[in-house]
Amino acid sequence: MPANLTPQYHKAEQAYRRASSPDEELECLQEMFRELPKHKGTDKLQADLKQKISEARKLVEKHSATAKKAAQPKIPHQGAGRVVIIGGPNAGKSSLLKALTRATPEVAPFPFTTREPQPGMMPWEDVMVQLIDTPPITADLFDAYTLSLMRGADLIVLMANLAEDHGIDDLQAVLDRIAETKTRLGAETYLDEDDVGVSYTKTLFVPNKMDVDDARDRLAMLHEFCDLHFEEHPIAAEAGVGVEDLRNTLYQALDVVRVYTKSPTKKEPDYDKPYTVHRGGTLLDVAEKVHRDFAENLKYARVWGTHIHPGSQVKGDYVLHDKDVVELHV
Numbered sequence: 001m002p003a004n005l006t007p008q009y010h011k012a013e014q015a016y017r018r019a020s021s022p023d024e025e026l027e028c029l030q031e032m033f034r035e036l037p038k039h040k041g042t043d044k045l046q047a048d049l050k051q052k053i054s055e056a057r058k059l060v061e062k063h064s065a066t067a068k069k070a071a072q073p074k075i076p077h078q079g080a081g082r083v084v085i086i087g088g089p090n091a092g093k094s095s096l097l098k099a100l101t102r103a104t105p106e107v108a109p110f111p112f113t114t115r116e117p118q119p120g121m122m123p124w125e126d127v128m129v130q131l132i133d134t135p136p137i138t139a140d141l142f143d144a145y146t147l148s149l150m151r152g153a154d155l156i157v158l159m160a161n162l163a164e165d166h167g168i169d170d171l172q173a174v175l176d177r178i179a180e181t182k183t184r185l186g187a188e189t190y191l192d193e194d195d196v197g198v199s200y201t202k203t204l205f206v207p208n209k210m211d212v213d214d215a216r217d218r219l220a221m222l223h224e225f226c227d228l229h230f231e232e233h234p235i236a237a238e239a240g241v242g243v244e245d246l247r248n249t250l251y252q253a254l255d256v257v258r259v260y261t262k263s264p265t266k267k268e269p270d271y272d273k274p275y276t277v278h279r280g281g282t283l284l285d286v287a288e289k290v291h292r293d294f295a296e297n298l299k300y301a302r303v304w305g306t307h308i309h310p311g312s313q314v315k316g317d318y319v320l321h322d323k324d325v326v327e328l329h330v
């Protein structure tokens with residue numbers, strides 16, 4: 001990896017990973033190029049970025065020439081993280097959304113029921129996690145919006161149908177289609193430093209319909225024939241088997257910590273609405289979430305929590321722990 005990439009560069013890179021339209025991608029790539037330190041060590045990256053920018057520009061031109069402007073409405077990021085549910089037809093994606101959230105997606109015993117991505121909020125203790133149900137991926141169908149959602153997700157749930165023999169072919173078709181793209185299913189979320197544009201999203205494999213006869217045998221077949229190097233969590237979405245465990249697993253997989261804020265003028269913290277930051281995140285990260293001005297003007301904070309003397313005074317680089325209470329002073 002080339003040395004001395006700035007935090008601004010990494011920020012632009014993260015935005016690029018989450019970009020959900022060609023326009024946005026182009027903008028982010030340009031920003032990455034601007035922020036890239038220009039020296040020998042970054043020669044290759046500079047060249048890669050230039051090429052990406054030129055490709056992205058072509059794509060934007062093609063899009064603006066052909067796109068009917070009525071693009072699908074974008075689903076904004078909400079809650080502690082975004083989990084995108086994907087899989088072949090009838091795998092039970094909508095059933096899972098229904099089981100974990102209050103959303104009411106259409107569930108039907110025939111394929112291609114879901115036509116558009118649909119979000120729902122999954123409660124976990126006092127936080128909410130955004131789940132997005134998507135249309136099925138098949139050899140003939142792979143919606144561009146689904147792909148961009150996968151790319152910008154914190155976690156992908158890859159589902160498989162264990163109730164029918166063709167579940168194995170359906171799953172393989174999903175894996176094949178994804179392999180054609182620059183979005184990869186990974187054990188962790190990261191950008192490939194050697195290949196600009198290739199992005200891995202952490203994936204959990206969730207075989208569904210464990211309640212039916214032969215489910216176990218079919219699962220063994222999936223293991224034998226498909227390349228499934230992910231953490232696995234079998235369920236029966238409708239019967240509710242393994243679903244509550246999955247709720248925990250999804251939250252844990254996001255690897256975030258909760259932080260409560262307290263106003264200097266009040267006695268009690270605001271326990272209603274925790275902020276969440278990635279584990280290892282700092283006071284500055286949470287200040288930025290509260291308000292941009294807070295991050296810019298932060299002088300210090302007082303912190304209460306299990307890892308610190310109550311009311312200690314800390315600076316922006318303080319690493320937060322789960323359930324810390326912070327009182328920001330600007």
Ligand SMILES: Nc1nc2c(ncn2[C@@H]2O[C@H](COP(=O)(O)OP(=O)(O)OP(=O)(O)O)[C@@H](O)[C@H]2O)c(=O)[nH]1
Nearest residue numbers: 090091092093094095108109112113114236237238
């Ligand atoms: N036996 C069994 N059937 C299930 C389970 N989960 C879902 N189903 C059934 O599987 C069928 C498909 O469920 P959906 O949730 O609509 O599947 P989907 O993946 O959203 O399907 P598409 O939107 O068409 O891609 C429905 O008939 C459900 O009742 C389960 O755990 N066990």
Ligand SMILES: [Mg+2]
Nearest residue numbers: 093094113114
């Ligand atoms: Mg569906």
